[in-house]
Amino acid sequence: MHTYMWLVRREFWENRAIWIVPAVIGAVLTIAALFGRIDLGAAISAEQQRMIAPTVLLAYGFTFFAVMSIYSSWYLLECLYTDRKDRSVLFWKSLPITDAATVLTKLFTGVIAIPLVYFLAADVSTLLMAFIVSMRAHAYFGSVLWQPELWLQLHALWLYVIVTTALWFLPLTGWLLLVSAWAKRAVVLWLVLPPLALYGVEHWFFGTHFVGNQLTERALGYLPRAFYDHSNPAAWSTTVIGTDTITAPSSVWRLLNPIGFVSSPATWVGVLVGAAMIYGAIQLRLRRAET
Amino acid sequence: MPALIEARDLTKNYGSQLALNRVNFTVESGRIVGLIGPNGAGKTSALRAILGLTAYRGHLAVLGREPFANRAALMREASFIADVAVLPSWLKIEQAIDFVAGVHPRFRRDRARALLAKTQITGARRIRELSKGMKTLVHLALTMAIDARLLVLDEPTLGLDILARRSFYDALVNDYMDETRTILITTHQVEEVENLLTDVLFIDEGRIVVDCSIDDIAARYAAVAVADDKLVEARALRPFYERPQLGKTVLYFEQPDFAKLAAFGEVQRPSVSDLFVAKLS
Numbered sequence A: 001m002h003t004y005m006w007l008v009r010r011e012f013w014e015n016r017a018i019w020i021v022p023a024v025i026g027a028v029l030t031i032a033a034l035f036g037r038i039d040l041g042a043a044i045s046a047e048q049q050r051m052i053a054p055t056v057l058l059a060y061g062f063t064f065f066a067v068m069s070i071y072s073s074w075y076l077l078e079c080l081y082t083d084r085k086d087r088s089v090l091f092w093k094s095l096p097i098t099d100a101a102t103v104l105t106k107l108f109t110g111v112i113a114i115p116l117v118y119f120l121a122a123d124v125s126t127l128l129m130a131f132i133v134s135m136r137a138h139a140y141f142g143s144v145l146w147q148p149e150l151w152l153q154l155h156a157l158w159l160y161v162i163v164t165t166a167l168w169f170l171p172l173t174g175w176l177l178l179v180s181a182w183a184k185r186a187v188v189l190w191l192v193l194p195p196l197a198l199y200g201v202e203h204w205f206f207g208t209h210f211v212g213n214q215l216t217e218r219a220l221g222y223l224p225r226a227f228y229d230h231s232n233p234a235a236w237s238t239t240v241i242g243t244d245t246i247t248a249p250s251s252v253w254r255l256l257n258p259i260g261f262v263s264s265p266a267t268w269v270g271v272l273v274g275a276a277m278i279y280g281a282i283q284l285r286l287r288r289a290e291t
Numbered sequence B: 001m002p003a004l005i006e007a008r009d010l011t012k013n014y015g016s017q018l019a020l021n022r023v024n025f026t027v028e029s030g031r032i033v034g035l036i037g038p039n040g041a042g043k044t045s046a047l048r049a050i051l052g053l054t055a056y057r058g059h060l061a062v063l064g065r066e067p068f069a070n071r072a073a074l075m076r077e078a079s080f081i082a083d084v085a086v087l088p089s090w091l092k093i094e095q096a097i098d099f100v101a102g103v104h105p106r107f108r109r110d111r112a113r114a115l116l117a118k119t120q121i122t123g124a125r126r127i128r129e130l131s132k133g134m135k136t137l138v139h140l141a142l143t144m145a146i147d148a149r150l151l152v153l154d155e156p157t158l159g160l161d162i163l164a165r166r167s168f169y170d171a172l173v174n175d176y177m178d179e180t181r182t183i184l185i186t187t188h189q190v191e192e193v194e195n196l197l198t199d200v201l202f203i204d205e206g207r208i209v210v211d212c213s214i215d216d217i218a219a220r221y222a223a224v225a226v227a228d229d230k231l232v233e234a235r236a237l238r239p240f241y242e243r244p245q246l247g248k249t250v251l252y253f254e255q256p257d258f259a260k261l262a263a264f265g266e267v268q269r270p271s272v273s274d275l276f277v278a279k280l281s
Helices: A002-014 A017-035 A046-078 A099-136 A148-168 A170-182 A187-206 A210-220 A222-226 A258-262 A265-287 B043-050 B093-103 B109-117 B132-144 B162-176 B214-220 B228-235 B258-264 B272-280
Strands: A236-241 A244-249 B005-014 B017-027 B032-036 B057-062 B078-081 B150-154 B182-186 B199-204 B207-213 B221-226 B241-245 B248-254
Touching: A002 A017, A002 A099, A002 B093, A017 A046, A017 A099, A046 A099, A046 A148, A046 A170, A046 A187, A046 A236, A046 A244, A099 A148, A099 A170, A099 A265, A148 A170, A148 A222, A148 A258, A148 A265, A170 A187, A170 A265, A187 A210, A210 A222, A222 A258, B005 B043, B017 B043, B017 B199, B017 B207, B032 B043, B032 B272, B043 B057, B043 B150, B043 B182, B078 B132, B093 B109, B093 B132, B109 B132, B132 B162, B199 B214, B199 B272, B207 B214, B207 B272, B214 B221, B214 B272, B221 B228, B221 B258, B221 B272, B228 B248, B228 B258, B241 B272, B248 B272
Parallel strands: B032 B182, B032 B199, B078 B150, B150 B182
Antiparallel strands: A236 A244, B005 B017, B005 B057, B199 B207, B221 B248, B241 B248
16 A cells, blocks of 8 residues: 555656646636636526536536546556657666556556545536636626525536446447557557557448447447536426526536446446456556657 | 576577567576677677567566566566666656656655765756766666666666766675665676676677586686797697787687696686687677
């Protein structure tokens, strides 16, 4: 456990972007909250304010989550490649740390530690935003943002998203680690070309689209499994503000579908495939001392 | 006490290219062994196998363990520096000390600090800000602060100037080496390590050519400078190498009859570098 703590610290030393990027996003969003426009261009009722409040609070989180997904993928793709490229892998391998511990630390950093840092940054920024909006437009909007129940929902949603995306996208994570442990150069090409080649070969020789369908399903299948969509009317409410029709989640609790997610076979097939690729990355790490 | 390193039929190939060809050798505890050979001879492959960095065929035991499957456990008692300074550029020196102290049970922080204090390198600096020679010094300090039973150095002084080389080898012999430790060292600069080695392993084209302690060199090898008029007679004793020197020819013999050799001139113990040249030319 002690060793793992040092290994994770090491990742934060090497990849300072892990906390610099969310800090910058937070700063920009806070400036936006300070000087941006906050009225919606139409008068809204107290009921409508309450309805929109969760969406307003979620908006910051989505921004952080979008950036986090890109950064985390990039981190996973590079993490086992850069130290082979600069040959520092020989220094790390001179220490009593197993290759499995190294790879699992990178996995943990990519799918848990980095999302948690962004979660923290999103939380602080959202809090600041709520505070600023309260000061600037208390009568208009601010008061509805301070509902403890709303904040609880917000935190539950973040943690739910971190856990479920970690499981659902484990094949992608595994593939990123595998490429990172394998490539002698051009990691991005190794990332993209093999799936593309598989797709092409299958299409030309068999006329089928199994690979393509699997990839599409993995990319698009997360939301319908982990969340209720509009087919669950209780989860959503609609209102008209000015000329716009706004649909907003009525409550995060009614959106989350953990049972549907956990009972979907595709979730666990993905976990198995991802775990196999992570195992492969560990085996490659054992054997590849250099690029 | 079993040998510290024991290799039997150690073989390593890259595709069809044989880097190590059924190599046999042992390294005993408390020795300073020079693994010496030209580029591409298999030195690095042998070290990589010993350090658990690569899979191989044949039998290999290092500190009683099979190295490839037990690299992490092996590194608790062994340490190494690969051929050039390979510390990551983003690492701060104080981070390096904290990290190694955190993960290595035998790392002695005070020792690392004492070694670094001699170099005027401050802890807040990142590796990328250092010159090549300074990087090597930091790496050496980190490695020598580990209480290892086996220290493997692959071209440790590459990129260091002559003063730094000398002080490194002085520190290695005077401060670091004791009877509990064993050092395996490879270098191109044979002259530089000649005086500190206790054993030599010459490797060429994937095979061990000479495996001998320094003390045994005098018993096993001889060099005699022979005048031209006696050259034919001396060649009859089958030297394995000869080279001209100051109007005479120096002949090199293995397992010679010392009594017969004495008739041709003064019999000398060849230096390690002479023996290296003689054996590998």
